[in-house]
Each structure stands twice: as C-alpha cells, then as structure tokens.
Amino acid sequence: xxxxxxxxxxxxxxxxIAAAERLSSGELRVVIQRGSVADPVTTARNEFARLEMxxxxxxxxxxxxxxxxxRNFAIFGxxxxxxxxxxxFWDEVAAAMTGYFRDGKFTDGLVHAxxxxxxxxxxxxPRRPGDKNELPDDVIDRSTII
Numbered sequence: 001x002x003x004x005x006x007x008x009x010x011x012x013x014x015x016x017i018a019a020a021e022r023l024s025s026g027e028l029r030v031v032i033q034r035g036s037v038a039d040p041v042t043t044a045r046n047e048f049a050r051l052e053m054x055x056x057x058x059x060x061x062x063x064x065x066x067x068x069x070x071r072n073f074a075i076f077g078x079x080x081x082x083x084x085x086x087x088x089f090w091d092e093v094a095a096a097m098t099g100y101f102r103d104g105k106f107t108d109g110l111v112h113a114x115x116x117x118x119x120x121x122x123x124x125x126p127r128r129p130g131d132k133n134e135l136p137d138d139v140i141d142r143s144t145i146i
Contacts, residue, residue, distance in 0.1 A: 003143065004068035005032050009107040010139045016111045017137040020118025025125045026081065027061040027135040028114055029053060034143040037067035040074035048076050056134050060125045062117045064110065068143065073097065075113065084124040093117060 017028045029051060037043045044065040048054065053061040059080040066073040075090050075097075082090075093116050100109030 004066070004106070005139075005141045005143050007106055008032075008110070008139065012107055013110050013114065013139050014137050016114040016118075020114050020121065021133060021137070022127065023118060024121035024127055025058055025060065025131045026118070026121030027053065027056050027133075028117060028121075028137075029061070029063050029135060029140065030110060030114070031063065031065045031140045032143045033065055033067040035067075035069060037070040037072060040065060040067055040070070040072045041076065043067065044074035044076035048078070051135070051140075053135065054078055058125055060121060061135065062121070064113055064117075066106075066110070073101075075117070077117075081121065081124070085120055089120060 013030055017030070020028055031047050033043060033047070044063055047065055048063045051063070053063060056078065059078045061078045062081060063076045064073065065076065075093055077085070077090070093113050096116070097109040097113050100106070100112060
C-alpha cells in the first residue's frame with residue numbers, strides 16, 4: 001500500500017496554505033503524524049506547542065493534523081481564532097474533510113479545510129500592511145520518522 005504522504009499533492013496543499021495566508025494575518029500548518037493516535041486533538045495541541053504556533057502575533061494560527069494509521073485527524077486553532085469561530089466551525093470543516101477522506105480524496109479534503117479556515121481567518125483577521133508570513137507553509141511529514 002502506498003504511504004499516505006505519498007498520496008498527497010503537497011505542492012497543491014502548500015499553494016493553498018500560501019493563498020489562504022495572503023488574505024489574512026493568520027497562519028496555517030499541516031502535519032502528517034506517524035503511528036497510532038488515540039486522541040488526535042491532544043496530539044494536535046501538543047504538535048501546535050512543539051511547533052511554537054502560539055507565538056504568532058495575533059494568536060490566530062491553525063493546525064490540521066492527520067494521523068493516517070489511526071484514520072483520524074484534528075483541526076486545532078489558537079486562542080484568538082477559536083474565540084472568533086467557536087466549535088461549530090471546526091465541526092463543519094471536519095465533517096467536510098471526512099467526506100473527502102472517505103472518498104480517498106485526501107489532497108482535496110486538506111485543500112478544502114485550508115480554504116475554509118483561510119476564509120474565516122480573512123474575515124476575522126484581515127491582512128494588514130506590514131503583515132508577514134510568520135510560519136513556514138510546508139507540509140510536515142512525521143509519518144516517515146523512525
């Protein structure tokens with residue numbers, strides 16, 4: 001079976017991140033996690049801290065963590081973005097991702113989630129003069145680390 005990360009069009013995902021961030025001061029990251037993950041939200045929270053995503057100027061970063069071995073994922077937003085959107089938004093994005101993932105359209109599911117989160121970020125945290133890209137846009141593949 002082909003590794004999950006090998007099934008992704010990482011260039012397309014990274015382009016979606018860059019496009020979403022051009023409209024907002026928010027930051028987005030995608031992590032592909034290795035191993036079995038029983039609680040993806042806790043894993044996402046820990047990865048968010050490990051990547052120091054809480055250091056963004058406006059506390060408006062979003063992490064999408066996918067754990068393919070466990071067949072689960074989590075979307076974790078920093079304090080400011082979570083306060084603006086509430087749990088209903090995250091549930092809506094997660095439901096849409098689940099549909100794409102169920103159909104084996106993993107890149108489409110991630111791009112959809114990034115686009116959706118990016119539109120919310122643009123609404124609540126519009127880009128201002130002097131905003132800069134605070135975090136890298138690359139997909140982090142932890143699935144191949146031994």
